[in-house]
Amino acid sequence: MLIGIPLDQKRNDTRQPKECSAEMSAHLDTVAKQRCKVSFSKVFSYFAPRLRSYALKQMGNEALAMELVQDTMSNVWQKAHLFNSEKGSPSTWIFTIARNIRFDMLRKLQNRKEDVCSDDLWPVLCEQTADTKTAPLDEQITLEQVGHYFDDLPVKQKKVIEAIYISGKSQQEVADELEIPLGTVKSRTRLALQRLKDMLKEHD
Amino acid sequence: MIKLHPTDSDLVDFVEGTLSPAKSLLVSAHCDMCNCCREKSEIFTEQLASKVFDEPEQSTSILSDFVNMFSEITEDEELASTNNNGILANPSNVLQQIIKNELRDSRNHPNLTKSDALYLDGRKFILPKTLIRFTDRLGEWSKLVGKLWQAQIDIGNGQLAQFIYMEKDGSIPEHTHKGNELTLVIDGEFSDGISQYDSGDYINLNSSHTHTPCTASEEGCLVFSVIDQPLYFTSGWAKLVNPLSNLYFKVNSGQSISISKS
Structure with a gap:
């Protein structure tokens, strides 16, 4: 690697x-x-x-x-x-x-x-200090748009997103479950949302 | 004008992360209010950082560990081009969930739920940044004797932090401390027979100090204080409440309040 x-x-x-x-x-x-x-x-x-x-x-x-x-x-x-x-x-x-x-x-x-x-x-x-400047990512993404881009996410990011947004787990629970630091969960979530946004932009 | 500051050695310990959590909280809140201590802390942080990183690296024997670490840290970015595990049955459900959860998260966003001010006595008190993060752990305000109000924050580890508000002409009966009492004046002025204090002052008292805080200012006075032992009242009628002083300044259960025989 x-x-x-x-x-x-x-x-x-x-x-x-x-x-x-x-x-x-x-x-x-x-x-x-x-x-x-x-x-x-x-x-x-x-x-x-x-x-x-x-x-x-x-x-x-x-x-x-x-x-x-x-x-x-x-x-x-x-x-x-x-x-x-x-x-x-x-x-x-x-x-x-x-x-x-x-x-x-x-x-x-x-x-x-x-x-x-x-x-x-x-x-x-x-993150708040950096994020408050831009609108929340989810507000910029619409439902139909994202669907099929989701599968293009890296496996690890997808796992975190699934656990949080489908199973409704907290970021801390995901961190404990996957035995990774909380910061990693947060950044994977952020990266995933960012990536989705970028993919949407490319296809606009 | 802030007259009382943490010592330089406290500031160094603070930025190094070796000061106790309770004391760190007070120092951090003081730095929110005091430009000079904030600048000092920044300088001390830089100095510590260069001290830590000044030393040239020595051994290369553990390098394989670092190679592994490097790839573990960076492998997050590998694309899942070949691995399709965990495909979602219905991606749009996922997005609905995402949006629902983000909304929920934004409701829980600290900036929205944590208040940046305390409202007391018809007045608004703006809090230092550090303390804003604790307002959601703030207990109920309770009225004490002597025009005093108190609200506690559990910061764990047997230590208790509290806001104390003295109405105009309010006072705390003369007392001394078994442990340390750290106080930060958030807004207002008070005096205690030892000195006169103003907003931003960082007051460090221990068992050698006996004082009677009171405020004569029109506005009243809000302070934030951390004690590690109950107060001990030393004069007049207030002596009577010593056995009950946990009503004033409760310590965590398990610690008993002992009565001095003096």
Whole structure:
């Protein structure tokens, strides 16, 4: 699956975040607009190993550390459109995502209920801020239009859409069932609706 | 004019995510109201981020893990061109469901159901962003003695957050704290024999402080506060209510209220 996508394996990138900030911003932009795996591989190769060192210190356990890295980088891949280079550097944005995930992971480990969650304190990845600018996707789609495009959705997106919209499950239930992070469910839903919209546009 | 702020070390702990959730809530709400602390937090966040990512990557031995991770993260995008599992019998039903659910979701949208203000005493109090997210967990307002009103938010973990509204000339009997009391002044002014406080002030008190908050302002005063132990009243008739102080400031069940012998 990784064919043709170089994960800078050989070169140790020793640059500091400031030195490659503009480059990483550009990569994130390409990820957001074109879902470009090559660009994401650049971001990933730079940040994932560094995140792992941070995560190991914070979680003190290899498995949890790698979970933190994966959740963080997964959000970077899926939410790249929420990165705003005018608001801060890529390293600050990625750090805040990792900090939020770590905060929630620790709460979960300590079995705290009805507690304060990271979104309450630092709404780094709140879709609302991005979404309020455009009309809800469903308002732009009409019933007959979508029908036969639905089958063209990727299997994973279709699964999530089916579970939520046919079985009426909550996003959290879907996440638990498929054993994927809640953020992944949300972004699959968003991507699916976006894709449907794009397909409609193409056929207009 | 805000005079009282969290310490720099509190701000660093806050942006690092190591401050307790209750304290984080207060610091976050304070930053909503205070430009200077918000800017500081942003700077501290940047500094932490560069510290975390400054270290050059060291080992390459776990690289296969990263290769797997990379493909797991990105495989979402693979098109289902060959796999037709899960074809839907009737796509238009699906869409009906989608629209129905989206409508339901939009009714549940936080911006629509969560109020950005509290209405009290015929006045509207605009809340800091952070606290707006908790208004749907706000309990009933109850009237206490001394022109005081209180509404609680359960933030879990044995900690209790509450809004307290003091009407004009309202006061809380003199008391001290067994644990910490953090208070953020949302709107209004009050004094407590230690100092004078104004909107936005972040007040951190512990067992070494004994105070008698009261407000003389025409407008009354709304504060948000978090305590981890019940208050202990120290003077006059209010001493009588110490055994009952859970009526004033309830703590989670399971914790008993002990009476000091002083």
